[in-house]
Amino acid sequence: xxxxxxxxxxxxxxxxxxxxxxxxxxxxxxxxxxxxxxxxxxxxxxxxxxxxxxxxxxxxxxxxxxxxxxxxxxxxxxxxxxxxxxxxxxxxxxxxxxxxxxxxxxxxxxxxxxxxxxxxxxxxxxxxxxxxxxxxxxxxxxxxxxxxxxxxxxxxxxxxxxxxxxxxxxxxxxxxxxxxxxxxxxxxxxxxxxxxxxxxxxxxxxxxxxxxxxxxxxxxxxxxxxxxxxxxxxxxxxxxxxxxxxxxxxxxxxxxxxxxxxxxxxxxxxxxxxxxxxxxxxxxxxxxxxxxxxxxxxxxxxxxxxxxxxxxxxxxxxxxxxxxxxxxxxxxxxxxxxxxxxxxxxxxxxxxxxxxxxxxxxxxxxxxxxxxxxxxxxxxxxxxxxxxxxxxxxxxxxxxxxxxxxxxxxxxxxxxxxxxxxxxxxxxxxxxxxxxxxxxxxxxxxxxxxxxxxxxxxxxxxxxxxxxxxxxxxxxxxxxxxxxxxxxxxxxxxxxxxxxxxxxxxxxxxxxxxxxxxxxxxxxxxxxxxxxxxxxxxxxxxxxxxxxxxxxxxxxxxxxxxxxxxxxxxxxxxx
Amino acid sequence: xxxxxxxxxxxxxxxxxxxxxxxxxxxxxxxxxxxxxxxxxxxxxxxxxxxxxxxxxxxxxxxxxxxxxxxxxxxxxxxxxxxxxxxxxxxxxxxxxxxxxxxxxxxxxxxxxxxxxxxxxxxxxxxxxxxxxxxxxxxxxxxxxxxxxxxxxxxxxxxxxxxxxxxxxxxx
Numbered sequence: 001x002x003x004x005x006x007x008x009x010x011x012x013x014x015x016x017x018x019x020x021x022x023x024x025x026x027x028x029x030x031x032x033x034x035x036x037x038x039x040x041x042x043x044x045x046x047x048x049x050x051x052x053x054x055x056x057x058x059x060x061x062x063x064x065x066x067x068x069x070x071x072x073x074x075x076x077x078x079x080x081x082x083x084x085x086x087x088x089x090x091x092x093x094x095x096x097x098x099x100x101x102x103x104x105x106x107x108x109x110x111x112x113x114x115x116x117x118x119x120x121x122x123x124x125x126x127x128x129x130x131x132x133x134x135x136x137x138x139x140x141x142x143x144x145x146x147x148x149x150x151x152x153x154x155x156x157x158x159x160x161x162x163x164x165x166x167x168x169x170x171x172x173x174x175x176x177x178x179x180x181x182x183x184x185x186x187x188x189x190x191x192x193x194x195x196x197x198x199x200x201x202x203x204x205x206x207x208x209x210x211x212x213x214x215x216x217x218x219x220x221x222x223x224x225x226x227x228x229x230x231x232x233x234x235x236x237x238x239x240x241x242x243x244x245x246x247x248x249x250x251x252x253x254x255x256x257x258x259x260x261x262x263x264x265x266x267x268x269x270x271x272x273x274x275x276x277x278x279x280x281x282x283x284x285x286x287x288x289x290x291x292x293x294x295x296x297x298x299x300x301x302x303x304x305x306x307x308x309x310x311x312x313x314x315x316x317x318x319x320x321x322x323x324x325x326x327x328x329x330x331x332x333x334x335x336x337x338x339x340x341x342x343x344x345x346x347x348x349x350x351x352x353x354x355x356x357x358x359x360x361x362x363x364x365x366x367x368x369x370x371x372x373x374x375x376x377x378x379x380x381x382x383x384x385x386x387x388x389x390x391x392x393x394x395x396x397x398x399x400x401x402x403x404x405x406x407x408x409x410x411x412x413x414x415x416x417x418x419x420x421x422x423x424x425x426x427x428x429x430x431x432x433x434x435x436x437x438x439x440x441x442x443x444x445x446x447x448x449x450x451x452x453x454x455x456x457x458x459x460x461x462x463x464x465x466x467x468x469x470x471x472x473x474x475x476x477x478x479x480x481x482x483x484x485x486x487x488x489x490x491x492x493x494x495x496x497x498x499x500x501x502x503x504x505x506x507x508x509x510x511x512x513x514x515x516x517x518x519x520x521x522x523x524x525x526x527x528x529x530x531x532x533x534x535x536x537x538x539x540x541x542x543x544x545x546x547x548x549x550x551x552x553x554x555x556x557x558x559x560x561x562x563x564x565x566x567x568x569x570x571x572x573x574x575x
Numbered sequence: 576x577x578x579x580x581x582x583x584x585x586x587x588x589x590x591x592x593x594x595x596x597x598x599x600x601x602x603x604x605x606x607x608x609x610x611x612x613x614x615x616x617x618x619x620x621x622x623x624x625x626x627x628x629x630x631x632x633x634x635x636x637x638x639x640x641x642x643x644x645x646x647x648x649x650x651x652x653x654x655x656x657x658x659x660x661x662x663x664x665x666x667x668x669x670x671x672x673x674x675x676x677x678x679x680x681x682x683x684x685x686x687x688x689x690x691x692x693x694x695x696x697x698x699x700x701x702x703x704x705x706x707x708x709x710x711x712x713x714x715x716x717x718x719x720x721x722x723x724x725x726x727x728x729x730x731x732x733x734x735x736x737x738x739x740x741x742x743x744x745x746x747x
Contacts, residue, residue, distance in 0.1 A: 053722030134719055140696060141679045141721065223680060223696050265576050287611070288693045290700035291618060294604075294611040301600060305593045312589035316582055370600055372609045375689035379682050379717035446687035448717035451725035458730040459686060459713030525577045558618045563697045567679055569721060 003512040004085060004409040011084045012410045014097055018077030019403065019410070021105060023493065025069035026396075028112075030486045032062030037479030039452050040472045047452075055452050056132040056569075057118030063135035064115060067391055068154070069108045071241040074399045076104065076161045078244050079188045081406065083165045085514075086184040087172040091164055100160040107153030114147035118569075132569045134450070136234070137210075139226045140564035145214040148206050155199055162192035180523040181531050183264055184251055190271040191243040193537055194236060197544065198279045201232025213566055222563040224291045225555050231282035232548065239278045241391050245398040246270070249318045249351060252405060255516055256348040257341055259325025262317050264519035265526035270317075272530060273310040276540040277303055280547030287374045291558070296551045297371055303547060304369045311362055318355060324520070346418075350401025350425035354394045357432065361389030364440060379450075382443025385436045393432045397425060400489050408512045413499045417492030424488040431481030438474035441466070612692045616673055616699030624648065624677050629699075635662060643670045649681040649694045651721050657714050657729025664706060664731070665739035671703045682717035685731060693718060709735040 005012040035058050038044035047054040084091065091097050117129035131143035165188055169181070181189070209221045209229075250267050254260050261267065283300035286292055323337055331340030342348045364386040368374055377383065404421055408414055415421065445461050445468075447454050453472060454461060461468050502512060529535065578586070603609050624630045629646045633655045636644050643664050648655045656662050664670050674683050674694050681694040685704075690712075692700040714729035734742065 056719070056722065056724075132722075136719075138680050224698055227680070227695070263579070263582065266578070266582065286693075288691060289698075290612055290616050290693065290695055291614050291698035294613045297611060297613075298601075298604065302597055305596050308593055308596075309589055312592070313586065316585040320579075320582070366596070370596065371611065372600060372603055373689075375691045378691050379684070446684070446713075446715075448682070448684070448715055450717075450719040455725065456713060456715065456728045458728055459711060461686070521577055521579075527576050554614075558697060562620075564621055564679075 003412060003514050004081065005412045008084050008090060010094060010097075011080055011091055014091075014101060015077040015081045015406075015410050017101060018073050018080065019407075021108065022070050022073035022077060022399075023490070025065040025073065025108070026486070027490065029062050029066035029070055030483065032058050032065065033479065034483050036062065036452065037476055037483070040479075041476050042472075053132060053569075054119055056134070057115065057130075059450065060118065060132050060134050061112075061115050064111065066396075067135055067237075067241065068151075069112075071391065071395060071399075072154070072158060073104070073108070075240070075244045076101075076158060078248075078399075078402065078406070079161070079165060079191075081410070082184040082188055082247065083168055085516075086182045087168060089168060089172050091168050092171060093164065093167065096160065096164050096167075100157045100164060103153050103157030103160065107150045107155075107157060109150065110146050110153065111150030114144045114150065117144070128568075130569050136230065138230065139210065139213070139221050139223050140567045141569055142210070142214050142566040143569065145211060148210050148214060152203075152206055152211070155203065159196065159199070162195065165189070165192065180526070180528075183261075183267060183519070183523065184247060186268055186531070187243065187247045187250075187271050189533060190275045190536070191240065191247075193533065193540070194243075194275045194278055195240050197537075197540055198233050198236030198240070201229045201279075201282070202234075205229035205233075216566070218561050220561055220563050220565055222555065222559055222561070224289065224558070225552075225560065225563075227289070228283070228286065228292075228551065228555055231285045232279065233282070234285060235282045236278045238387075238391065239274050241395045243271070243274065245354070245395050246314060248398055248402045249314065249355060250321075251516055252402060253318065253348065253351045253355075254321035254325050256345065256351070256405065257322040257325030258329040259321060259327075260517040261519035262321040262324060263521045263525075264523050265521065265530065266313060266317050267519075268523075268526050268530040270310040270313050272536050273307075275536050276543055277307045277310075279540065280543045281307055283547070283551065284369060284371070284374075287371045288378050291555065292551060293554070296547075296554075299547055301369065301371045303543070308362075308366065308369075311358075315355075315359065321520075322352070344422055346421040346425055347401050347405035349422075350397050350404070350428075353425050353429040354397035354401065357389050357397070357429065358394035360436075361386060361394060364389065377443055379448060380443035381439045381445075381447040381449050384449050385439030385443060388432060388436045388439065392436075393428065397428050400428075401425060403489075403493060405513070407493065407496050408502075409514045411497060411499075412501045412512070413496055414502055414512065415492065416495035416499045417488075420488040421492040424485050424492070427481050427485035427488065431478045431485060433478070434474045435478030435482065438471040438478065442468075442471050447471075610703060612700055612702055614698075616675075616701035618698055619675065621677060621696045624675060629673055630675060635664065639669075641665075641668045643668055645670060645672045647672060647674045647683070649674055649676045649683060649716065649727075650678050652716070652723040652727040654683070654714055654716075654727070654729040657731070658727075662714070662729065662731040663734060663742070665734050666706055666709045666736055668733075669703060669705050671701060674700045674702075679720050680718050681720050681727070682715070684715055684717050686713035686715055688712065691717070706733045709733045709738075 114131040117123050118132045121130050123129045129144045131147035133143045205226050212218045213221050281304045284304045326337035326340040329340045331337030633646050633648050676694045676696045684691040692702050712731045716727035
């Protein structure tokens, strides 16, 4: 039976290239995580903090490689697969496709070079190069211009990718004038519209401020203005990581459970809500910023709370769909059906465990969103505890799980290393339970984020129970399990990638499974207005203007190109 | 649009939860009074911090019977005052901190409390705290500010009243 790679060889290749890049950065970012964990043991310290600063080179690579390159390369791969499969149609413009994948690759490479140069602080021909600015690259701390240029190429490449998918849909629409937008296509298009709106902030920040400033073309920038532009983008991006995972929870997980999606209309409502609400909330990352009046913070808080709605709806629909699947497989009872699920199949177990972790991450997120209680946890170790549950598990584990199901379709080869793959999601789940528990608790003690470990001299941390050493120990155990889990993932994926093909008649090995059944309640039950993308973009823009026009005007009144000079991250070597 | 009755119930429940969250915060802000860090500290020119009368001489200043103001500069990688000399205040006092930065973005937090603010160049963070009990509080920078960020700390001492009297007496 012909699967994706046989029917769409070019698109399959594009997805494979995107996945290969994604996994390369997953591996490199994982090494960054491993170095930090070993550092906490106190015995295996490869990087210096305080004296040499290379700890921050590692931390920058861990953050940027994982949350920018791993996630977004995977996204462009899986969205290419989704559009092609859903519309049963080729992308149709190979030149365009090659352009965006090249632009993103070159961009990722330039940024990576700038970051990794931080180990020596210089590069041949370029002289001093460093970009230890972390994923939150706020001015006035400046990275080398290569760092920003690479990000610009990467993001503009992703814009063109979105255009490529829109073009494919426009072509399909011409041939199918009266049909509803198929669900996966709807998810891809709304996610990209959200991305276009939200990346405007970071694009303006990088192109009009940070690049000219790092080249010395302008001498000063307003730090609060560039920071606000960053967060205009900075919360939307978390949904950009999450939307491909949601797409797979809606479309693939119910099927793996033995059933089908419960409700197509509700899934559309959820994606529309993310499109209109995910940008006008960014100021909730700035609850503690001086220079921003309290009223603007209150508006962002209200929008943020409404953003809980699509995730709460998703929890219902996905659990209902999975339960339906379990009952199709003979599951019985109020909770007995849970036993009927295919827990030994990593594509399912990975997504299900990721979903459970996301519930926990959602609860710590609700706490972060409360603008008064946020004062207790802001910039504490609690925050990485939160996002290791969300992007670090809900997103990352779902992507790994989906790979077990997608890779055979993209290569024509059955999944290899099946036993390793079956264990992998559980190791990740247990490892992250230890790690994020310790991080959350450490944050409540007042341990800050962005340090290798607390090592202050003037005071001590006094936990109500346990000890700081015990928290470090949990992080080390958790980290070890996560590294083991990552190794098993790579073992299975590499074995599959270089394995042998299923023979054309499907006689050898298993037939590649790529069916996705339609939803129980289909698009015919969804009001047509849901497919009116122009309307939703209009509402999204309106909400953005309401949430951001006054804050930007207020902040810009202090001066746009006035404020702080460029302060390089490198420390002067004292002799 | 067809919505299953359980799904409807869930939807209503979710909305109730959201309005409850917003309602509690709105109540606390409007009635109880939440003192958020905002624009009340004002803006200033980064290059002219040393000429600003508040920050030319960073210090603790008594402004009322039990009221004090602390003018503090955060910079790579110290708090002035705080790092080389402690910030001293008496118990049962109301202290307003004014914190600004002369280089990059920093954080200012009293460890393990919700006394926490960003410190952004060009802006003055204002935060008021009531100290009811004597004790020591670590001050840390919780926003990455460069290589030695993890070393940026200070100490605030809340002195018992008799000890404070003695210190004041010693000065006079």
